[in-house]
Amino acid sequence: MYKSCLNGLAMGLLLAYVCKGQIEVDLQRFIDQHVSKVRPLAVQCNLAEWEAATTGSDQAYRRAADLRLQIRRIYSDPNDFSYLKGLKASGQVKDPLLARQLDLLYNSYLENQIDPDLxxxxxxxxxxxxxxxxxxxxxxxxxxxxxxxxxxxxxxxxxxxxxxxxxxxxxxxxxxxxxxxxxxxxxxxxxxxxxxxxxxxxxxxxxxxxxxxxxxxxxxxxxxxxxxxxxxxxxxxxxxxxxxxxxxxxxxxxxxxxxxxxxxxxxxxGLDLDAFYKGKDLRQLASRFYAGIGLPVERILERSDLYEKEGKNPHAFCTNIDREGDVRILCNLKDDQYWMDTILHELGHGVYELYQDPCTPYLLRQPAHIFTTEAVAMLFGRLSSDPLWMKQMLGLDQQQVERIQGPCRxxxxxxxxxxxxxxxxxxxxxxxxxxxxxxxxxxxxxxxxxxxxxxxxxxxxxxxxxxxxxxxxxAPCYYHNYLLGELLASQLHHAIARQIGNADIDYVGQTAIGRYLCQYVFEPGARHRWDQMIRLATGQALTPQYFAQQYLSAQ
Missing domain, CATH: 1.10.1370.10 (Neurolysin, domain 3)
Structure with a gap:
């Protein structure tokens, strides 16, 4: 009887293991099929949006809208959602990468389960x-x-x-x-x-x-x-x-x-920093800076559209066309501080996308959250009005630095x-x-x-x-992410300064910055929830503490 019970228990455990294994095999098959449908549409949509933004083509705008609708129809499938919902509720997916992809898929389908008429x-x-x-x-x-x-x-x-x-x-x-x-x-x-x-x-x-x-x-x-x-x-x-x-x-x-x-x-x-950027090649400055911290951006810049032209979108942005290395930015560069901030900012988004781990599953090959990529972009955009950075990149003398340091702060x-x-x-x-x-x-x-x-x-x-x-x-229920991005930018700045061992870091030529961001922020992609990523990257939960240290004390 005792032996019989053990045999029965062993058989039950084996069946449970096989069942669990089959569930994860089925989920992987679902993900593979899903990606095979979504990825080509997403690439076509991103290319159409890029064409629309760079040319103003009505045809490209219509094509992009049609492709967005096709993608949305995939995520509105009630049978797929029912499958994902049941699987998530069961708690039987234990593999971390599969479980994370399940979470992201569930959320993407959930927001599209709206009655078509409504x-x-x-x-x-x-x-x-x-x-x-x-x-x-x-x-x-x-x-x-x-x-x-x-x-x-x-x-x-x-x-x-x-x-x-x-x-x-x-x-x-x-x-x-x-x-x-x-x-x-x-x-x-x-x-x-x-x-x-x-x-x-x-x-x-x-x-x-x-x-x-x-x-x-x-x-x-x-x-x-x-x-x-x-x-x-x-x-x-x-x-x-x-x-x-x-x-x-x-x-x-x-x-x-x-x-x-x-x-x-x-x-x-009375702060006017434009004079320091007059006649400067902003593209070259940005390229030299990012290369100096170990994050070369020429691959991005070669595909980008950087200068004004008829019909082009006036608003700067970054886009990841295929999650396989085709990352681009759109700017309308002029030789002033605003556009120096902008190109550094957009390339901040760009390096986050470009330096994702190519071995990460497609669905996880993206920033941990929209505000985490904003944080990286803000971290770098801020440098355009940082006197220490300007001294190194623009060749300011000490007298010029001292003249603008107080007003800048x-x-x-x-x-x-x-x-x-x-x-x-x-x-x-x-x-x-x-x-x-x-x-x-x-x-x-x-x-x-x-x-x-x-x-x-x-x-x-x-x-x-x-x-x-x-x-x-x-952009309903989105605006708060801008402030979360500012908080995280300050928290990342503190973590980087701690890594470098210099509270007054100017960032220029510091390859350790690129290594840190790649290891703790870029390469993990969306493998972790944003809050877990921040803990792993900085050792703390998201906190206003470092934003307060950086900006709230009297100068």
Whole structure:
């Protein structure tokens, strides 16, 4: 009897092992078949998008849209999703690489399990709103004006009434789209609730492997860290601007700042770095820098489109065509600091993509998260206004470095504090927008602006100023990732400085930087969740601590 029981137990264990093995074999077969369908479409789509961006071809735009739809149809297959959902719930996939691919596939399918009719309503309405943003021109003094003209007025005009009218004009589009935007929010919520989520906000974070509680904690911690330094620097800024306009600081209103949402730092330090880049070959500078840290980028630059031409997209970006080494960037280079920042930034995305481990499975051959690639791009883009980097790369003498060092640090601190507080407005507003789109959103917006940005609302203002921000339409529940990228960039900077043994590292010629990033950030790809990758790369969870060290202490 005892022997019989042992034999029975052994047979049961063997069957369980065989069953588990077959489950993983079946999953691998599913992945192989899935990749064989998705990969060629993705390559064609990326090439079509590249052609569209570099030529403005209507035909290329249509081809890219059609290919995106074909890819989305694959991920909307309910039978595939049912298989993945059951497999994930069973917990029987133990192989780490297979389990990770299962997680990513499940999330990709989950966000596409929307009723086709409802999905069409969402896509059509979002497209209509986006088109209205693209074509609407606000009216100022009886004339239609562009966003750039409004921003120029807010940067330079000293006539306070003209500033006020320009700011009001910047919000006109909000009144045009607010009603439809609320409808869009409700449609997205309807889709999310059919999938078992309380709101679209929760769904969007879930498929991005983020949790509301986690983000709330990070943002609250950063709010407390920035409370005193932001209040101090905002008071200094207000005094400077009030003196310029001949009013008291308490009289300042939104139109007294230098952009429609006070998301950018006004230039109150007289800092002009463009002269140092005048006549410089930015392509050559970027190539030399990246080669010097052990991350050559000529393969990227040879395939890239770097200079202005008719019909070309004005916005810079990086694209990975095939996850097999065809990485490109689009820029419109001019010899100034902005475009030095931009090419360093886009090549930061580029090296993250280029130096993935080619042996990693296709589905995992991508950044751990959208904000982790933003972090690397920000880490390198920041260097364009770093006096120590500029000294090494541009040949500045010590007198020039000393002249710009103080203003550079002060402006970087102001810029990061203002952007952090602005992002808090966006994150908290969007969360509450999806929680209750029927509440008084106009008042909620200004409550949050006053709390986080310390900007006073206009008297008796009841207008959908919030709706003038296009991100609520085209990039829902995404904006917080920009700030997470800034936090991680500072955390990576600290880890690199620790590796090098130099807190004032200028990055130039430091091949250890390339080795560190390849080993801990690039080559792992998406093998680990973003939070695990950060722990492995820096020894800690994502924290605002190093952002605070870098930017919040008084200079």
């Amino acid at each position: 999905l069409k309503q969402i896509v059509d309405l979002a497209t209509a709103i986006e088109q209205r943003f693209s074509t609407y021109r606000p009216v100022l003094d009886g004339q239609k004006v562009t966003d750039n003209q409004i921003k120029q007025i807010l940067r330079t005009e000293t006539d306070l009434e003209k500033r006020r009218q320009a700011w009001l004009a910047s919000k006109q589009v909000g009144g045009q789209v607010a009603g439809d935007l609320v409808k869009l929010i409700k449609l997205r919520n309807q889709a999310a609730r059919r999938l078992g989520f309380d709101s679209y906000h929760t769904l969007a974070l879930t498929v991005a492997e983020q949790r509301v509680e986690e983000l709330d904690q990070l943002f609250e911690e950063l709010y407390e860290l920035t409370r005193a330094p932001y209040a101090q620097i905002k008071d200094q800024l207000d005094r400077t601007l009030a003196a310029k306009y001949g009013i008291e600081p308490g009289q300042l209103r939104p139109w007294h700042y230098h952009d429609p949402f006070f998301q950018e730092a006004p230039d109150i330090y 002060s402006y970087a601190r102001l810029r990061q504090l203002i952007f952090a507080r602005w992002t808090m407005v966006m994150y908290h507003f969007e969360k509450q927008l999806y929680a209750d789109p029927d509440r008084n959103l106009n008042r909620l917006w200004w409550d949050l602006v006053e709390r986080y940005q310390l900007v006073k609302r206009p008297e008796a203002r009841d207008y959908p100023d919030w709706a003038a921000k296009i991100h609520f339409t085209i």
